[in-house]
Amino acid sequence: MAVARWAAHLDLQGSPTCHYYVTVTVGSTPVNLVFDLGSANTAVISDLCDGVNCSFVQKPYLPAPALADRRHWVNATYLGNIHMRASWAGYATTQLVSFGNKAQALARVDAIVQNSAFFVPRCPQNQGILGLAYATLQTVPNPPMKESQKTVIDAIIQQHGAANMFSLQLCPKSAHDPRFRRLYHALQQTKSSPSLQSSLPSTTFSSCHRRGHFWLGGYSSSAVGSPIDWVPLVKSRYYEVQVDHFLVNDRIVTGMSNINSPRTIVDSGAKNIMLSPENLQLLLRALWESQIVQFDRRSVSEKYERAFWLDHAMLSVPMDHVTIVANTTVAVSLSGRNIKIPVENLLTIRPGKDNFVNISWTGLTKSGHGSKQLASTILGNSLLRGKTVIFDRDTHRIGFADAAFCCNESSAQDVNVFPPQYDVASDHRREVMIMVILAVFGTVLSLAFIAKLLQHAKKSSLRCKSEQHTLQNGTNGLNKS
Secondary structure, three states, X not given: OOOOOOOEEEEEEXXXXXXXXXXXXXXXXXXXXXXXXXXXXEEEEEOOOOXXXXXXXXXXXXXXXXXXXXXXXXXXXXXXXXXXXXXXXXXXXXXXXXXXXXXXXXXXXXXXXXXXXXXXXXXXXXXXXXXXXXXXXXXXXXXXOOOOXXXXXXXXXXXXXXXXXXXXXXXXXXXXXXXXXXXXXXXXXXXXXXXXXXXXXXXXXXXXXXXXXXXXXXXXXXXXXXXOEEEEOOEEOOEEEOEEXXXXXXXXXXXXXXXXXXXXXXXXXXXXXXXOXXXXXXXXXXXXXXXXXXXXXXXXXXXXXXXXXXXXXXXXXXXXXXXXXXXXXXXEEEOOEEEEOOHHHHEEEEEOOOOEEEEEEOOEEEOOOOOOOOOOEXXXXXXXXXXXXXXXXXOOEEEEEEEOOOOOOOOHHHOOEOOHHHOHHHHHHHHHHXXXXXXXXXXXXXXXXXXXXXXXXXXXXXXXXXXXXXXXXHHHHHHHO
16 A cells, blocks of 8 residues: 655746745735745735835735734845845744645744835735745844744644655746747748738637646656756755856857856746856857847848847847747756756747737846845746756755646645655555565465474374384284294
């Protein structure tokens, strides 16, 4: 009989523009928390946050902490990850956190009472943040509270005995943007007609109602659409990895320097792949030289093509004057493993007037802001969209694979792969096998013992008969005398 390991599941919602979020319940309050690999605090807007910087955030809010609980002041600042120079402050509290009806745990949750650019009017649905980085990154309250360094994820894992692993799946860009999918595939076709409108699919909506999945405790094998590329973590604070180089059409982008100085991190709270200005220019030039996007010189001169790549210009061109080369590949090498960057994540395409399209590159941006404390390279959702990513925290590694069945419903019951050291089903099978072997061994010993007893009894019987025969012969001899 197989033994199921404890696991939990949450749907991912939102968008790259306003970040991906999960809905959890804190106390009795359901809230949308931004799913962030680049921080460790879990923080929620509270009733005490009532200024103009908070009023646009959708309700409900976390009830204000009781006066007795307003003792542990805490704050956090975000530079270059989820928000640019954003911050919040509030009180560290202890709350019952629920992932659906199954996963509940007492954990630290920070009640936000003030913020600066952390909440933004264009994203009113975001009511807080769920930090998934290691506990050493979590800010410490003043004065410290008991177990203040334990994150929400740590608390759930420890209180339920779950494996120290979680997995993230972000659906491909084209899965829930039918207009982009329609244009993207059309521009990959061979242009044989001045008008392509009649040949384009008529789909005007998407059936993909979710943006992805989050599984805690393991991962679902059905969500993995390719072999998993495992990459070691350099440090267990952020999800820090080592970049060897970037590649375009399997050719290394040369000249990049200090890619990992001070660090490179994987971060779902970042929309783009973020590089230093110098390294970004080198990657853009490599993309330009690869002819990933080919323009007809009748519409786009070399001057404007250069502006497209190096000045981030959006061009409006006839549809049959631009082609996206279908077999182009872009990748980042992490500790010797080439992780593909979906080309569709690097382009913005919108319909224009009179059979024109508006096209520009996207998904890449500058990092740094002059601070030595920031990551020089951030691998955000431009890399993660279209992938299932597995975070095996005990063995300090990340696995990357193509996403499969992303638009399908899922649940905790779909989690069927656990770390080897946490594979209870395997342990159970081993225990059963040992018990079977012991039982068989015991049976063999018992049969051998019984056989020996029977053999001994048979020998005893023969000896007795022999003695009786000898005695009888002796008696007959005496009678004859």
